[in-house]
Amino acid sequence: MSLTVSGVSRSFGGVEAAQDVSLQVDPGRIVGLIGPNGAGKTTLVNLITGVLRIDRGTVSVDGEDVTAKTIVGVARAGVSRTFQNVRLLTDSTVLENVTLGLAQQEHSSFLDCMLGLPAAQRDRRAVRDKAMQILADVGMVEYAHRIASGLAYGHQRRVEIARAIAVKPKYILLDEPVAGMNDVEAGEMIQLFKSFAERGIGILLIEHNMRFVNALCEQIYVLNTGRIIADGTPAEISQSPDVIAAYLGT
């Protein structure tokens, strides 16, 4: 039972964006993925989630091979994500953004929807209530009816996190979730992500902010030029000469 990436490689022309990358995220664990700019962190997220095709290697979710699956297939296998550059539906309200994450959990049939039968209306109400709860979890209830594009950047990130968690994922990949947040907000996010982990969700946290990663992760992978150059506990990572060289230069 884990999200397992083994030996994944992908090259774009001559550039090897991912070389033989292996990592594992267990349910209820928060795993960090750090690395300097251009290390290939976001590319790796795109490879795992089926946005980009994998050249070699496999990705599996709780034993199910999702290597060849599309974005939709990987999402349905239980992997959710946020985007490095927040991608909300900018014309829609905060609530609409979050209910979209819940759409797959509605049970009413197409006929119910088409004829506006009570089953479809019940579904929508239930989903709206659930979305409000999730918004309460991320502290965004009072913004529920605002248009998403009008929010501050940090608030937009929270909405995106709410949407990603709404799909009830087994694993969630958070691509720089606290970028653009101040220390107080980032502190709130630490509590939030811990609560996700307590619910049994495995988290892969892609981050720049070392302080934030150290506060959350028991295990950290360090990526540089498409390769995992170190992995271990925060203490081990900070001692690794390879990591120090990658971050500070030799």
Add this chain to the structure above:
Amino acid sequence: MINFFYAYQPLIDFFLLNAGFALSQYIVLRAGVFSIATVGIVSIGAYSAAIVMKSLGLSIWIAAPFSALVGLAVGLLLSVPLARLRGPYQAIATLAFVQIVAAVALYAEPLTGGALGMNDIPKQVSTLGLVFALAFVLYILGSLSRSRIGAIFDALRQDEAVAGSLGISISFHHALAFALSGAIAGLFGALQAGYIYSIEPHQYGFVMLTMTLAAVILGGRRSIWGPVVGAAIMTFLPEIARPLAENRLLLNGLLLVVVIIFLPRGVVDGLIALVRRRRTSAVTWPAESSKEVRT
């Protein structure tokens, strides 16, 4: 009032038909598919209804649902190759489809009557019939809008990668939009055939295509009322502008430019957004200021 209605009845009927065509165009655009196949499917619907009404002597009550089914099937078939295309490429491919349909209608003379078209189609469609058909389509589209399907269409239009990352099937919902659009186009094609006595190929050409597309752009592509209002403008404006004689089309173009600049989401969606913004700012402003007091 009654006199007014009789004087303008044909115009109202044309508006009702145009609103149906616009709704067919609207539903694909709402789901983020840039298909302009509507006119082609309207043509197929009109011809198939005319054929079954004339050769088999069937009534519009059978011909119209039959055409809707034909339109639905054509829409689904189109969705297969078009699933691989996006944006302008979909527009070009569907424009080609419209041209192919027009060419077939022109050359399949034994079936379609060729350039002379089909005449003496029994007139069985009344204003009331058109009102019912439009109300039926609006009811279904309205129900879908309020359900998850409408939310998913809005999401696909704005960012389909996001929808996909939430496990929402992109191809399924695009096919659904095509099927709906095709069924509506087929239905209103049949109603048109059963209304205007005769149909001919060139009627379903570029003019109708731009008119239908303009109705959606003018009205808006999110609310179901957008295309209805757009169709009303496109139908009634030339009548109001009658004194301008042959320069009437200038007014259409001018209006389109003005709307695109000042209400880029269309008249209906633009106004809804305006009202919504005013309302939310009125609600949240005091809430924010009270928060300031607290801290």
